[in-house]
Amino acid sequence: MRRIHALCLTLCLTAIATAADRPNILFIFTDDHCEQALSAYDPSRISTPNLDRIANEGMRFDRCYVTNSICGPSRAVIQTGKYSHINGFLQNGFAFNGDQPTFPKMLRKAGYQTAIVGKWHLESTPQGFDYYDVLKGQGPYYNPPMLTAGENDQPITRRHTGYTTEIITDKTLTWLKEARDPDKPFMLMYQHKAPHRNWMPAPKYLNWLDDVTIPEPETLWDDYAGRTPSASRQTMTIKEHLNDNDLKLSGYGTMNPEQRKVWDAAYGPKNEAFKKARDSMSPEELVRWKYQRYVKDYLRCVKSVDDGVGEVLDYLDAAGLADNTIVIYSSDQGWYLGEHGWYDKRWMYEESLKTPLLVRWPGHVKARTTNDDIVSNLDFAETFLDVAGVAIPADMQGRSLRPLLQAETPDDWRESFYYHYYENPGAHNVARHYGVTNGRFKLIHFYAYQGAAIDDWELFDLQKDPNELQSVYGKPEYAAVQAEMLAELNRLRTLYQEVDDDPAARMKKKPTTNRQRLLKKAP
Incomplete structure (x- = not known):
């Protein structure tokens, strides 16, 4: 009998140890955040110390390419590990088929507690999550309605008051502190709307950068003469296509009266100064003004994301979770901060093809390392499964980044994309x-x-x-x-x-x- 009890105890302790060895997975994701606005890649425009901390304590990937440079399709690729034409979500406006296999479902089946907070943007209700609290559609920057599970797991909408980036961070921390099962490893997708158009900053950053001139990209005045007509047919130039709402010359979005008052106190004087000077501006001066207004608002939105990431990383440290948590930061694609005279994404050109990718995994990823292999959002699902010890389905089309994280690039790693x-x-x-x-x-x-x-x-x-x-x-x-x-x-x-x-x-x-x-x- 003692031998049986001893055997049971050994098996139980082994099971507990195995569970403890499985890392938590924190996936931090933003919308439209480019390498040019992340100081781990480019310190010329902004300092992002909290995001940089992930790179400084882990690995920065310098060639992370997306399969389809647009919001919803990128998210569907991450869920499935499959190209758009296979997972069925080719473009925004489609609805993601949540019945198909996804990595959250597989992790949940393997004993992980799964959660997603923030931007979903796949139209259908999230599947494979123990908890979801997501923006409805694109979501506004202020006072967002969010979708979560109510009675009998039916989706319900709750409205919130405040700045969306901060609300998403607060909800993430609440789940980590109060709703997470400490006896299970977790996979948490912490996903921001920012810095998506129309770049509405938080109250505390409305005047940040007012006394700074942001460097202009060398291709701001591109005339597209060296390419096919496709480059000049687009409608995404700073010169012609940013509207008054983008430039904060009109509109309040979903702000309440108190928020409007703070907004007007910041933008009112700046807008009046611009309106007085506008008639005497040359076309080039007007483009330069639009560029500064657009890029500063974009960077102000990034700054709030960086603040939130810092809060979450600090909590992992304080709760003793950091050592057994892999932290991945990325965005759904790159973005144009005036390169080629543009804002937005979509192209296979470098600025929108490449997306940031930072990974911290104590004990597995050496600090302050970089990687120049061709990797992709196509690889994220496989990586999450691999680090969790879950078999990767044969029909997934990417590969786990785990060997790259350990500085062991396979001989047969992709050389084209x-x-x-x-x-x-x-x-x-x-x-x-x-x-x-x-x-x-x-x-x-x-x-x-x-x-x-x-x-x-x-x-x-x-x-x-x-x-x-x-x-x-x-x-x-x-x-x-x-x-x-x-x-x-x-x-x-x-x-x-x-x-x-x-x-x-x-x-x-x-x-x-x-x-x-x-x-x-x-x-």
């Missing part, structure tokens, strides 16, 4: 396109614009032309490179099961999922 953007007709008029990059060269095919098939190709030598100002497609001296890149593009399209040789037919395809069929599916 496939991209596809589908949303046209749509906001900002960026043509549908797909392409391939290996970090040195990039081949892009623009195949549809405003319902018509087009056949525009661009090839860039990123070493000689890092700003992608001059396409070398069709130039004799690049004929061999062009042929190699085209062959690699076709190989990747076959590998990822997206082979369609008729761009016009592809343009007309109906989505495999739709909003009416999937909106508000029960969790």
Whole structure:
């Protein structure tokens, strides 16, 4: 009998130890945060000490590419570990099919407690989470309605008063402190709306940066002469397409009277000064004013995110959770802070193709390290499963980053990357396109614009032309490179099961999922 009791005790202690060895997973995610506005990458515009702390205590990835540079599709890729054409969420306005396999479901089944707080932006109700409290749709910067589970797990809407970034942080901390089961490892997705358009700062940052001039990017005055017509057809220039609401010359969003009063005290004098000077401004001076107003508001929104991240990291330390928690920071894609004269994303050009990726995992990731391998949001789901000791499904299309985190890049790691953007007709008029990059060269095919098939190709030598100002497609001296890149593009399209040789037919395809069929599916 004693031997049986001893055996049971040994088995129980082994099970407890195994559970304790499984790391908690904290995934911090923002919307439209570019490397240019994160001082771990670029300190010229802003200091983000709390986000930098993740890099300083872990690894910074310098070539994290997204599969489809737009909000909802990026989130669907992360949920599934599959490209947009496989998971069914090709563009914003679709509804995510939550019935399909996702990494939160797999972690939950494996004994993890799963939660998501903040921006969801996938239209259907979150599935695979023990707790969700998410913004409805895009969500406003002030006083957000949020969706959570009510009685019988039915989704209900609750309204909140305050600044959305701070509310999301407060809810995250409340879950960690009060709702988390301390006997289970957790996977928490802490996801911000900021710094998405229209960049409404928190009250405490409304006048921050007023006495600073933000450096202009060298391509602010790009005339698009070196590329196909697609680059100039877009409608996302600072010069022409930022509106008065974007520039804080009108509108209050969802603010209440008290919040408006604080807002007016900050923006009123600045706006009056601008209106008095506007008539005497040259076109170039007006663009420069718009750039400063836009970028400062964007950076002010980032600053609140950084504050919140600091609060959460401090709690992990205080609660003794930091040593057994892997912290991952990323964003749904990159963004334009005036590069090429633009704001927004969508393109396969570098600024929107690349997204920040910082990872801290004490005891597993060496501090202050960097990685230059080609990685992707396609790899996130596989990484979460791998670090949790959960088998990665064979039909997932990415790979776990775990060996890279331990400075052991596999010999067969990818050396090229496939991209596809589908949303046209749509906001900002960026043509549908797909392409391939290996970090040195990039081949892009623009195949549809405003319902018509087009056949525009661009090839860039990123070493000689890092700003992608001059396409070398069709130039004799690049004929061999062009042929190699085209062959690699076709190989990747076959590998990822997206082979369609008729761009016009592809343009007309109906989505495999739709909003009416999937909106508000029960969790």
